Amino acid sequence: MDLSSLDIFLAVADEQSVTRASSRLGRVPSNVTTRVKQLEQELGAALFSREGKRMRLTQEGEVFLTYANRLIALADEARGALKPSGPAGSFRVGTMESTAASRLPPVLAKFHAAWPAVSLKLITGGTKGLIRQLLAHELDCALIGQPSVEGIDTGYDVGRLEGERVFTEDLLIVLPPRHPPIAEAADLRVDSLAALEPGCTYRAVAEHWARGARRLRVQELASYHAMLAAVSTGNAIGVMPRSVLDLLPGGSEVQTHPLGRIETLLVRRRGEASPAFEAFRRAFVEG
DNA sequence: TAGGAGCCGTGCACCGGGAT
DNA sequence: ATCCCGGTGCACGGCTCCTA
Structure with a gap:
């Protein structure tokens, strides 16, 4: 097992394709196939399962990764x-x-x-x-x-x-432009929270804040731009740090409610x- | 230093799966 | 049914290392 074998393995695991991995590594596909097979033989384990043209990591492959x-x-x-x-x-x-x-x-x-x-x-x-x-x-x-x-x-x-x-971030609930000011979650007039993926700390804090007062339906979005656009329609609230809101075009047009401080x-x-x-x-x- | 062995990368052909 | 694309196997050449 040498470092170049590991590089090849990582490239195939990342690309899930011999051809894309070979192009990334500046090698020909047959060489990548050979090196992966050699590695599998040396380890005595199948690192990839060949599903049609897809190279998927096996459980052993995940461990080796x-x-x-x-x-x-x-x-x-x-x-x-x-x-x-x-x-x-x-x-x-x-x-x-x-x-x-x-x-x-x-x-x-x-x-x-x-x-x-x-x-x-x-x-x-x-x-x-x-x-x-x-x-x-x-x-x-x-x-x-x-x-x-x-x-x-x-x-x-x-x-x-x-x-x-x-x-240290000032975390904010972002409210639609015409939403009345709020003191707590019970004052919300909308029940949708526009937020990023489930592992996002800010989303977790917002859900924790609303817990008990309101059951928020989460609109999962990929970016803060999309979140602000969702809030601007008036149908959802969002959650983001003040430092991000200040950067977004249209960020001054929405209303905010402080959610406390979050350490980065x-x-x-x-x-x-x-x-x-x-x-x-x-x-x-x-x- | 020369020759041989082994390793590695390349090119080509073939096969299979998916799209049209 | 045909074409295209991607994965694989094999032959070949180049390079490195070891040994005499």
């Missing part, structure tokens, strides 16, 4: 550690959509300028999904939302992860700090 990600990341880290000039290699950062839009641009610009040798990959998602990916070694660190209210489980496991606060944490697996992570962390701390 975690290890392959760890091995590749460790190799990158080892190469980076030997470079006196600073961190290098790939660095995978998971982030909430809102953080990526409103907070990260200046941090990323600073990081890229300081460490051009680091190939940074940004993956967006909800807090729960990001934590799962971090624990599965599919990410090197993640920016997650951590509410202060009790009773909301984000999946943040302090035994296996460690993190520090990098931002920069988290990593406990005890694992690569040179690239330290450099990334400094980009936040030193502003």
Whole structure:
């Protein structure tokens, strides 16, 4: 088992296609097929199930994926550690959509300028999904939302992860332009909540806030632009940080109700700090 | 240093599945 | 039924490493 075999395995797992993986890797498909088969023979397990033309990871493949990600990341880290000039290699950062839009641009610009040798990959998602990916070694660190209210489980496991606060967000319920002002959830005139995926911390906080007073039907949307558009029609409320609302065109036309403060944490697996992570962390701390 | 063995990548042909 | 696309197998050539 060598690193190139792992690269090939990861590319096929990611693309679910030999042809797309081969094109991404700059190899011919037959070579990719051969290398995958060799790896399967060496491991004594079928990593993929061939379903027609689709290459799907088997259960063994899913298990091996975690290890392959760890091995590749460790190799990158080892190469980076030997470079006196600073961190290098790939660095995978998971982030909430809102953080990526409103907070990260200046941090990323600073990081890229300081460490051009680091190939940074940004993956967006909800807090729960990001934590799962971090624990599965599919990410090197993640920016997650951590509410202060009790009773909301984000999946943040302090035994296996460690993190520090990098931002504080003012979370808002976003109300349609002509909705009367509210003091609590019972004052709502609509029963639809436009929100992102189920693992989104902000969505969980909004649902927790409305619990008991109103049963909100969730309209699941893919972006904050779509959320604001849904709110503007008058049929739904939304939930987003003030920093995001301020960036959206039309954001000043809706009404808001404060939902409290949410910490954004920069988290990593406990005890694992690569040179690239330290450099990334400094980009936040030193502003 | 030269020759052989083994490994790896490429090119081509073939097969099967899906779309039209 | 036909065509197209994607996965696979095989032959071949190039490269590297080992040994005499």
